[in-house]
Amino acid sequence: MNxxxxxxxxGPSYAAPxxxxxxxxxxxxxxxxxxxxxxxxxxxxLWFGEGDLTTPAFINEAANRALAAGETFYxxxxxxxxxxxxxxxxxxRVYGIxxxxxxxxxxxxxxxxxxxTCQALxxxxxxxxxxxxxxxxxxxxxxxxxxxPRQIDLAFDGANWSLDLDRLFAAVxxxxxxxxxxxxxxxxxxxxxxxxxKALLDFCRERRIWLVADEVxxxxxxxxxxxxxxxxxxxxxxxxxxxxxxxxxxxxTGWRLGWVTSPDSFGDLLAKLTxxxxxxxxxxLQHGALAAIREGEPFLAEMVERCRVGREVVLQGLARFPRxxxxxxxxxxxxxxxxxxxxxxxxxxxxxxxxAKVGLAPGTAFGDGGEGYLRLCFASAPERLQRxxxxxxxxxx
Amino acid sequence: MNxxxxxxxxGPSYAAPxxxxxxxxxxxxxxxxxxxxxxxxxxxxLWFGEGDLTTPAFINEAANRALAAGETFYxxxxxxxxxxxxxxxxxxRVYGIxxxxxxxxxxxxxxxxxxxTCQALxxxxxxxxxxxxxxxxxxxxxxxxxxxPRQIDLAFDGANWSLDLDRLFAAVxxxxxxxxxxxxxxxxxxxxxxxxxKALLDFCRERRIWLVADEVxxxxxxxxxxxxxxxxxxxxxxxxxxxxxxxxxxxxTGWRLGWVTSPDSFGDLLAKLTxxxxxxxxxxLQHGALAAIREGEPFLAEMVERCRVGREVVLQGLARFPRxxxxxxxxxxxxxxxxxxxxxxxxxxxxxxxxAKVGLAPGTAFGDGGEGYLRLCFASAPERLQRxxxxxxxxxx
Numbered sequence: 001m002n003x004x005x006x007x008x009x010x011g012p013s014y015a016a017p018x019x020x021x022x023x024x025x026x027x028x029x030x031x032x033x034x035x036x037x038x039x040x041x042x043x044x045x046l047w048f049g050e051g052d053l054t055t056p057a058f059i060n061e062a063a064n065r066a067l068a069a070g071e072t073f074y075x076x077x078x079x080x081x082x083x084x085x086x087x088x089x090x091x092x093r094v095y096g097i098x099x100x101x102x103x104x105x106x107x108x109x110x111x112x113x114x115x116x117t118c119q120a121l122x123x124x125x126x127x128x129x130x131x132x133x134x135x136x137x138x139x140x141x142x143x144x145x146x147x148x149p150r151q152i153d154l155a156f157d158g159a160n161w162s163l164d165l166d167r168l169f170a171a172v173x174x175x176x177x178x179x180x181x182x183x184x185x186x187x188x189x190x191x192x193x194x195x196x197x198k199a200l201l202d203f204c205r206e207r208r209i210w211l212v213a214d215e216v217x218x219x220x221x222x223x224x225x226x227x228x229x230x231x232x233x234x235x236x237x238x239x240x241x242x243x244x245x246x247x248x249x250x251x252x253t254g255w256r257l258g259w260v261t262s263p264d265s266f267g268d269l270l271a272k273l274t275x276x277x278x279x280x281x282x283x284x285l286q287h288g289a290l291a292a293i294r295e296g297e298p299f300l301a302e303m304v305e306r307c308r309v310g311r312e313v314v315l316q317g318l319a320r321f322p323r324x325x326x327x328x329x330x331x332x333x334x335x336x337x338x339x340x341x342x343x344x345x346x347x348x349x350x351x352x353x354x355x356a357k358v359g360l361a362p363g364t365a366f367g368d369g370g371e372g373y374l375r376l377c378f379a380s381a382p383e384r385l386q387r388x389x390x391x392x393x394x395x396x397x
Numbered sequence: 398m399n400x401x402x403x404x405x406x407x408g409p410s411y412a413a414p415x416x417x418x419x420x421x422x423x424x425x426x427x428x429x430x431x432x433x434x435x436x437x438x439x440x441x442x443l444w445f446g447e448g449d450l451t452t453p454a455f456i457n458e459a460a461n462r463a464l465a466a467g468e469t470f471y472x473x474x475x476x477x478x479x480x481x482x483x484x485x486x487x488x489x490r491v492y493g494i495x496x497x498x499x500x501x502x503x504x505x506x507x508x509x510x511x512x513x514t515c516q517a518l519x520x521x522x523x524x525x526x527x528x529x530x531x532x533x534x535x536x537x538x539x540x541x542x543x544x545x546p547r548q549i550d551l552a553f554d555g556a557n558w559s560l561d562l563d564r565l566f567a568a569v570x571x572x573x574x575x576x577x578x579x580x581x582x583x584x585x586x587x588x589x590x591x592x593x594x595k596a597l598l599d600f601c602r603e604r605r606i607w608l609v610a611d612e613v614x615x616x617x618x619x620x621x622x623x624x625x626x627x628x629x630x631x632x633x634x635x636x637x638x639x640x641x642x643x644x645x646x647x648x649x650t651g652w653r654l655g656w657v658t659s660p661d662s663f664g665d666l667l668a669k670l671t672x673x674x675x676x677x678x679x680x681x682l683q684h685g686a687l688a689a690i691r692e693g694e695p696f697l698a699e700m701v702e703r704c705r706v707g708r709e710v711v712l713q714g715l716a717r718f719p720r721x722x723x724x725x726x727x728x729x730x731x732x733x734x735x736x737x738x739x740x741x742x743x744x745x746x747x748x749x750x751x752x753a754k755v756g757l758a759p760g761t762a763f764g765d766g767g768e769g770y771l772r773l774c775f776a777s778a779p780e781r782l783q784r785x786x787x788x789x790x791x792x793x794x
């Protein structure tokens with residue numbers, strides 16, 4: 001089957017055969033909704049996972065200084081040494097654990113960290129057990145590697161999201177190469193409790209399965225300074241790969257910089273993969289990231305406050321709609337809400353763009369279990385969010 | 398075999414199994430040489446494929462302006478529209494052909510363009526026929542995809558490099574998904590003649606095999622304004638993927654920006670792959686690239702002149718050593734020279750670092766056929782190159 005190009009029904013025709021695993025990648029469902037509103041300045045765009053603040057000036061200035069100083073050559077695959085040291089220091093400061101720079105690898109975004117990790121771990125016939133609902137790209141990374149994604153969804157009881165760990169364990173077999181957990185979770189805001197993290201890491205250690213923890217929302221929490229991290233239970237040689245990103249805490253989505261905390265040997269493997277993926281991240285951008293992680297706590301505090309206010313506007317707005325059910329998100333910057341009677345979230349999201357001029361993400365973008373839900377990013381100005389809530393009233397009431 | 402981790406002999410042990418195709422990736426041979434000289438400021442580093450000039454100020458300033466203007470959000474996977482339009486315009490201007498922006502995709506380096514192309518085309522059991530000697534990363538991309546690289550080397554007759562096209566065709570079979578040609582060639586400087594390009598493209602069109610042309614040195618030529626391009630023979634729907642880069646012509650190696658010219662449908666496939674690799678390249682960096690391609694001809698002319706002078710210094714220097722054989726490079730910025738009696742180029746390159754304080758790349762980094770050769774990058778100040786030539790005399794005489 002490998003030798004054939006996708007059938008015409010599956011998409012475009014090509015001048016010569018392409019690999020089915022690539023040709024069959026689906027279009028982004030968020031992208032399909034965004035396409036409806038493309039070029040319409042009246043649409044309030046709350047569909048993507050980013051806020052409306054630009055990167056703060058102190059970060060830009062640090063990057064500019066490095067650029068002017070001539071940091072424009074090839075650089076270290078695992079990241080410039082001062083940034084790796086600063087991230088290790090940040091890890092010690094935020095989590096109160098031991099962590100040296102040999103466990104840190106800078107990547108060209110959290111997304112790239114996940115892709116590289118899948119390149120490192122997943123081949124044909126392997127599988128990855130993934131806690132859902134989940135950002136779709138992770139599933140697609142596994143599929144691109146010709147592995148099998150096994151998504152185990154959180155359950156929603158009308159008030160809270162919860163994970164049945166036994167169901168997760170039951171999905172694991174001898175070809176499971178990794179278990180993927182995004183906590184705090186995009187889209188639900190669910191956060192895995194610390195004791196559950198310990199139990200899951202114990203399981204992975206015993207079974208020799210990599211635990212890949214996407215903790216990019218670790219600092220966007222509303223009732224404590226930081227979300228529980230698997231790092232708090234792990235030694236330096238445990239099979240744990242924690243993915244973090246500069247994007248969300250420091251309004252740097254457009255910079256494409258993230259990092260991985262892992263055993264040193266796995267970081268070296270990431271470096272070899274980086275060499276043939278992008279060869280590394282621009283050194284002068286890494287100097288911006290260095291400023292963010294060293295001096296970024298005041299901005300982060302503002303960011304969290306802004307999101308906290310946005311969360312209240314959205315929760316109060318949604319409370320007016322009897323068709324809507326939602327768990328109060330304790331972290332991340334999304335409202336993921338169910339709408340009674342909505343049986344096609346993709347079509348409904350397109351209608352919201354056309355009729356209400358509000359851009360949301362359809363729940364099915366996060367797996368089939370997301371049908372019936374919509375995701376709204378509340379990292380925006382409160383008046384903008386209020387306007388969106390008002391506009392949606394005719395369709396959600 | 399997929400379920401096992403690499404044997405201890407193959408490298409480090411891991412906390413849990415890694416994918417063999419990733420775990421077995423070899424260390425960079427250039428990196429092994431560079432490690433010998435790491436931290437020694439006396440070493441003259443001519444091992445990497447970059448010059449000693451920093452990015453020109455007009456490019457930096459354009460990026461700074463976009464950064465200050467708040468271009469710090471997620472952006473278009475295929476690149477910002479003005480950059481795609483400017484690259485199409487550049488293509489029309491430089492090659493005198495029709496080309497619209499729908500054929501252009503911006504990538505996070507030429508390297509990433511090649512990796513994405515391999516993700517798109519190569520799976521287990523497929524093969525790629527590659528003209529060598531060649532930059533090793535291309536071979537490793539094919540291996541990471543569990544494909545088989547089939548390297549057909551240029552022949553050196555003591556004065557010139559040449560390709561036997563019939564040998565290349567004979568390596569093709571029904572599982573060949575792409576033919577990879579880097580012209581002008583790193584490391585030899587060999588440039589495929591236009592009539593041979595036409596014959597090869599005709600072959601690929603007829604056999605429905607993708608022709609992947611790495612033309613990143615297209616503008617670094619010494620006897621004409623631009624090297625012959627496969628683009629001059631191709632229509633918009635031919636199975637041709639041309640990889641270009643901002644790195645070499647505009648001293649932007651550290652920016653990680655390149656582009657692909659391909660059929661529109663293949664560009665859309667690259668966009669889907671980009672979504673799950675890095676999600677796109679920073680928009681503010683793309684504004685720097687926009688300045689480079691629109692206003693970069695004067696700098697490029699200086700760059701070519703600098704390389705032309707460097708080439709003469711190196712060729713005259715090498716001519717003093719009777720053990721050395723070299724073809725006068727008509728393009729790119731490397732001297733790839735054979736040394737009579739040198740049977741281990743990796744060890745010899747390490748000795749050059751230790752004893753002569755000069756950093757070169759070993760020929761075997763470019764395939765087994767590169768044994769007996771060394772690569773020197775002459776995109777440096779002439780006095781620096783002269784000093785390197787003098788220092789090498791005791792080992793090369």
